[in-house]
Amino acid sequence: xxxxxxxxxxxxxxxxxxxxLACAQVFxxxxxxxxxxVVAAIQAYLxxxxxxxxxxxxxxxxxxxxxxxxxxxxxxxxxxxxxxxLMHMKPFAK
Amino acid sequence: MSEANLAAGHGxxxxxxxxxxxxxxxxxxxxxxxxxxxTFGAMLFAYGYIKNAAADWPHxxxxxxxxxxxxxxxxLVTSSLTILIATRHAKGxxxxxxxxxxxxxxxxxxxxxxxxLKEWFGLIGEGVRLFQNPWGAPMFGASFFAVTGLHLxxxxxxxxxxxxxxxxxxxxxxNSDDLEIWSLYWHFVDLVWMFVVPIVYLMNAxxx
Numbered sequence: 001x002x003x004x005x006x007x008x009x010x011x012x013x014x015x016x017x018x019x020x021l022a023c024a025q026v027f028x029x030x031x032x033x034x035x036x037x038v039v040a041a042i043q044a045y046l047x048x049x050x051x052x053x054x055x056x057x058x059x060x061x062x063x064x065x066x067x068x069x070x071x072x073x074x075x076x077x078x079x080x081x082x083x084x085x086l087m088h089m090k091p092f093a094k
Numbered sequence: 095m096s097e098a099n100l101a102a103g104h105g106x107x108x109x110x111x112x113x114x115x116x117x118x119x120x121x122x123x124x125x126x127x128x129x130x131x132x133t134f135g136a137m138l139f140a141y142g143y144i145k146n147a148a149a150d151w152p153h154x155x156x157x158x159x160x161x162x163x164x165x166x167x168x169x170l171v172t173s174s175l176t177i178l179i180a181t182r183h184a185k186g187x188x189x190x191x192x193x194x195x196x197x198x199x200x201x202x203x204x205x206x207x208x209x210x211l212k213e214w215f216g217l218i219g220e221g222v223r224l225f226q227n228p229w230g231a232p233m234f235g236a237s238f239f240a241v242t243g244l245h246l247x248x249x250x251x252x253x254x255x256x257x258x259x260x261x262x263x264x265x266x267x268x269n270s271d272d273l274e275i276w277s278l279y280w281h282f283v284d285l286v287w288m289f290v291v292p293i294v295y296l297m298n299a300x301x302x
Contacts, residue, residue, distance in 0.1 A: 008182065015175045018288075022167045025292055026160060030299055036292035043288045051174055051281045061114035061124070069128045073135045079143045086147035 014050040123275045127282045150230035163295045173202035174284040177277045184270035196260040203253040
């Protein structure tokens with residue numbers, strides 16, 4: 001048995017938490033982007049760490065994968081300047 | 095410290111230490127996952143860019159569509175759990191249970207795809223096309239179908255891949271490591287959906 005796997009109870013608890021968070025997004029946070037994205041990030045963290053077992057892998061693997069991915073995703077935020085320019089500085093195209 | 099394992103005779107193979115203490119094929123899957131995460135990130139940012147820059151972005155998703163999206167989320171997250179159970183059984187050497195749970199995962203994935211197509215046909219029936227719709231910004235259709243279509247393609251190809259790997263595992267061609275590697279892909283597909291739902295569906299829910 002691979003010691004990487006952990007307990008099935010943990011998997012089921014994480015599964016339930018992810019579903020509860022999804023319900024929270026739909027019934028409580030609908031329409032509020034930032035809180036929904038925070039909840040989605042928590043769901044993603046749980047999925048990556050527990051379902052994908054990254055929690056039990058070597059820390060060097062986590063360091064190799066996570067920071068660079070987050071960096072690329074964060075850098076994509078540069079698009080907002082242009083999209084706000086379109087919204088505020090040019091007439092709307094009909 | 096490398097493990098040099100010289101085979102006798104010609105063509106000696108030198109076994110290097112596994113990168114990050116995982117099989118190379120598993121590392122390849124992780125690298126694919128992070129590249130695919132950047133792809134989906136770019137698609138979702140592009141969706142947000144277009145939505146932000148549009149004056150009259152449609153909000154077509156009524157309660158029935160939102161509940162459909164929640165049901166799809168439930169199905170996909172459950173399929174993540176079932177492939178996890180399948181991998182657990184595979185690692186424990188129980189081939190038949192591993193196969194059973196893998197095929198349950200595939201069925202759930204196909205159910206997700208069917209519900210997704212139902213949603214698509216509903217929107218198409220209401221007049222949504224790639225570059226026009228009855229409600230507002232013409233780019234809504236193209237951006238919605240692009241984001242959800244890319245995800246749907248990943249779900250369908252993941253279902254096909256899991257089927258191929260499961261059948262190969264049954265024949266002895268693949269082992270539990272291979273099933274675990276493709277379970278990583280499946281979890282990733284589920285993870286992406288957790289971002290697609292709030293950005294594409296919940297931010298475009300109709301007020302009524």
